Amino acid sequence: MSFNIHLIAGARPNFMKISPLWHVLSNGDWCQPKIVHTGQHYDVEMSDSFFEDLALPKPHFALGVGSGTHAEQTARVMIAYEKVCMSDPPDLVIVVGDVNSTIAAALVAKKLGCPLAHLEAGLRSYDRSMAEEINRLATDAISDILWTPSRDASENLRREGVSAEKIEFVGNIMIDSFEMQRDAIKKVTLDHIKFSKKSFGVVTLHRPSNVDMHDRLQAIVLNLLKVAKSLPLVFSVHPRTRASLDRFKLFPKLKHRNIHILEPMSYRAFMALVQNSLLLITDSGGIQEETSYLGIPCLTLRKNTERPVTVTEGTNQLVKLDFLSQQVSKIVHGASNCGAPVIDLWDGKTAERIAQSLRKRFDI
Ligand code: UD1
Numbered sequence: 001m002s003f004n005i006h007l008i009a010g011a012r013p014n015f016m017k018i019s020p021l022w023h024v025l026s027n028g029d030w031c032q033p034k035i036v037h038t039g040q041h042y043d044v045e046m047s048d049s050f051f052e053d054l055a056l057p058k059p060h061f062a063l064g065v066g067s068g069t070h071a072e073q074t075a076r077v078m079i080a081y082e083k084v085c086m087s088d089p090p091d092l093v094i095v096v097g098d099v100n101s102t103i104a105a106a107l108v109a110k111k112l113g114c115p116l117a118h119l120e121a122g123l124r125s126y127d128r129s130m131a132e133e134i135n136r137l138a139t140d141a142i143s144d145i146l147w148t149p150s151r152d153a154s155e156n157l158r159r160e161g162v163s164a165e166k167i168e169f170v171g172n173i174m175i176d177s178f179e180m181q182r183d184a185i186k187k188v189t190l191d192h193i194k195f196s197k198k199s200f201g202v203v204t205l206h207r208p209s210n211v212d213m214h215d216r217l218q219a220i221v222l223n224l225l226k227v228a229k230s231l232p233l234v235f236s237v238h239p240r241t242r243a244s245l246d247r248f249k250l251f252p253k254l255k256h257r258n259i260h261i262l263e264p265m266s267y268r269a270f271m272a273l274v275q276n277s278l279l280l281i282t283d284s285g286g287i288q289e290e291t292s293y294l295g296i297p298c299l300t301l302r303k304n305t306e307r308p309v310t311v312t313e314g315t316n317q318l319v320k321l322d323f324l325s326q327q328v329s330k331i332v333h334g335a336s337n338c339g340a341p342v343i344d345l346w347d348g349k350t351a352e353r354i355a356q357s358l359r360k361r362f363d364i
Contacts, residue, residue, distance in 0.1 A: 003031040003364055006090040006109075010040035010065075010077065010101025012050065013286045016267065017096035017119060019054035020176035020351035028355065030364045034060035036084060038077045038101040042066055043239065049266035053184070054177065061088070070100060070131060077104035085112050092358070095139060096120055096173070098132040098285075098306075106139045119173060119354070121146035122153030123285075123306035129209070132285075136306070145361065147354060149173070149289075150309040151344065170353040171345025174286055175293055179348030181268055188272035194260060195232040197276045201328065206238035207283040210301055214248045219321055220301070221250050226325045227281070228258040231332050234273060236262045279331050281324065288316045295340030297331050299324065313343050 005025060007018045018035065025033040037059035041047045051058070063080035065073060077100065085093075085108060093109035095102045096119045109116045121140050125133050140146060146162060148154045149172040157167050178185075193200070203224060211217050224233060235254065237245070245251040254261060265273065271290070274280065279297040280287055288307050291298035292314025299319045310316035319327050345353075358364070 002029065003362065004088065004091045005031050005033045005358075006036050006061075006084075006088075006093045006105075007033055008036050008038065008081075008093065008095045008101060008105040009059075010038035011097075011099040012041050012046050012264075013284075014096050014099060014101070015047070015050035015054055015056065016177040016286065017173050018094075019056055020173055020180060021094065021119070021354060022056060023180065024351040024355050030359065034088070034090075036061045036081065036105070037063065038081070038105070039064040039066055040073060040077070040099060040101045043264070045264040045266065046239065053181065053267040065101075073100045074104045077101050078108050081105050081108045082112070085109070085114065090114055092117060092362070094119060095143075098123070098136045098139070100131070100135065103135040103139050106142060110142045115145070116143045117145035117147065117358075118143040119147045119170075120149055122148040122150075122155075122157040122167070124153075124156045125304045125306040127304050131208075133306070145357070147357070149346075149350075150307075152308055168357055169345065170357065171347060171350040172289060172293075172343070173350045173354075174289055175346045176348050176351050177267075178271065178290065178293065181271070185268050185271045185275065188268050190272060190276055193234060193273070193276075195234070198278050200232040200234055200260075200277055201227070201279045201281055202273055202277045203233050203235040203281045204238065204287060205281075205283050205301065206240050207302065208240075210283050211238075211241045211244045217244055217248055218250055221245075221253050223321050223324050224254070224259065224281075225256060227328050228256050230325070231278065231328055232258040232260070233281075234260045234262060234277070236265050236270065236273075238264060279328065281328075288314070289346075291315055292341060292343065293346055299327050299331075309343060313341050315341070 009015055009018045061084045065076040092115045094117045095106050118139050146167045147170045154167050154169050280291050281299050283301050288310040292310040298316045
């Protein structure tokens, strides 16, 4: 019987991370990868469209846990995934990223004595008020194999006392997804966007620290209106953000001729939009990486980042809200010296390195 690997995915950013792995692993005959979709994200735009764009098969196991508090969501994944592990015992569980589904499945795997690998290990914001930082720390603490996207991440793990043989610097899997879809992304037409190429900024925001509190979200809306005076904006609104904008009655304030509101977008459509934009305003982790890879300026509305390589070697800047329009102006007036930087092992071959890593480690 071939080596049974469970690939766990739950939320939007996970799908881009399991896709290249699925394609590489399912091409070989030495293992049998299976996709476990926890259902943390479930809308067509947050989930199904990603399976379609990334050419992923229907999940082998769909847990359908849905939304809830952190405890509810984590607990529901644990209860449902334990049942899957009982009926289809994996030889290895691979978890990716830092969402609630990541830590939930990791705990189940380890408590059943199953080998556990974490892809995108070692990232640290050193901000424990972020749910993701807790998920990252806890997942890394119990993983047997820690695949890191950058050298600083490997260094963080070494500093925390993780033994060297568990840590492997494999590069950034998100870049594999982009490279696999590059031609398809090129074919996407942006006719529905009313602004011309490279003359607009793209906005995405969903972190609780930015969108859950009225005063902060109101300040963000006012600053986006200020920015829109000099640069048209396309704002793809995450469901969490949409709910807050509605709750705080801020959504109508975004009605402006220079602000184009969109629903969450599929992977290809969103990456096409990013490639055609002048800059990004975001609080997403993945977008800090994708813009760095593509050489597009990224203004991140956060106090910290778990992806410092995007600042030191990429195109990312952490920006205070009060300085946002000033920073945008500088870029509009050509002050950014962005080219596409070359970051070590962000080369589209991470999934291949992982496959090799597994064959070596498990002697298959
Ligand atoms: C989650 C991750 C975050 C990641 C983000 C990407 C955690 C702790 N957070 O945050 O790290 O950056 O995904 O999007 O795991 N909703 C829908 N439809 C969906 C999914 C969610 O309407 O398909 C709404 C629900 O009202 C839900 C809310 O969005 O309560 C938040 O979803 P949730 O998965 O709890 O967290 P995210 O903010 O998406």
